[in-house]
Amino acid sequence: MTLRLAFMGTPDFAARSLAEIAAAGHEVARVYTQPPRRRGRGQSEQKTPVHQLAEILGIPVSTPESFRDPAVIEDFASLDLDLAAVVAYGQILPQAALDAPRLGCLNLHASLLPRWRGAAPIQRAIMAGDTLTGVQLQQMEAGLDTGPILLSETVRIAPTETASSLHDKLRDAGALMWPRALSALERGSLEAVPQSDEGATYAKKISASEARIDWARAAGDLSAHIRGLSPYPGAWFELPTEKGPVRTKVLMAEAVDGAGAPGTVLEGLTVACGEGALSLTRLQREGKGAMDAATFLNGNQIPAGMVLG
Missing domain, CATH: 3.10.25.10 (Formyl transferase, C-terminal domain)
Incomplete structure (x- = not known):
């Protein structure tokens, strides 16, 4: 049995997850990613890494400016999905979107929650001197990274670790979690463990x-x-x-x-x-x-x- 899903993601960190999900044989009905932006000296319009990979894989792509648009949510619901896989998408999904797939929306987060909820968990973990971090799959809910945990992988932060090297470790570890998690989800053996707010920290966006x-x-x-x-x-x-x-x-x-x-x-x-x-x-x-x-x-x-x- 394969799952019918949408994938939502934007940067290179997310593209590896899309590749693993597609390789596992699941039906990716639609990819959602951020719209192309003008970048570089020539200010040419560039598609996101996830957009580029989706085109290579032959998967239809949507790039809505806002997922709060009722028309976007209606179109999303019409896909008749089992679930949505979300990795660094860059938009907050409203409750109507979270409820649309049969099994809801799963999010890959680059920390061991509830530590470093938010936008910059990789950078904040190193800046704080943490020695351990990880990646987790969580069932999404309206709160910011507050949903129950479905699967975890711990990663050690080396003394010479940079944001770049840790990004790659977590990207690869997280991507490999998706086939395991989706297989367990098909069997009904994926247990959701509620998060505690005790010890929660917030990885706010890096300011200039x-x-x-x-x-x-x-x-x-x-x-x-x-x-x-x-x-x-x-x-x-x-x-x-x-x-x-x-x-x-x-x-x-x-x-x-x-x-x-x-x-x-x-x-x-x-x-x-x-x-x-x-x-x-x-x-x-x-x-x-x-x-x-x-x-x-x-x-x-x-x-x-x-x-x-």
């Missing part, structure tokens, strides 16, 4: 203002902050130059021994923090490519005693 490095923080905290924002949007500081300050991203850094006024270069690319120091090991100057510390120092004069903004 918090990406700037505050050298007054402890070096260990800053290392986690930097890795959690690497490579995008990238934690940054202002590098003094003869032509004025230049925004420079730090993509990787290691907490080391050292002391001095916060933001002061001690030697090489070791910078004093509020507690300890940071060795900046991978950087990207505005308008340039990413490079290691040695290459960066070859092209930039950074004497000991310079204060980074």
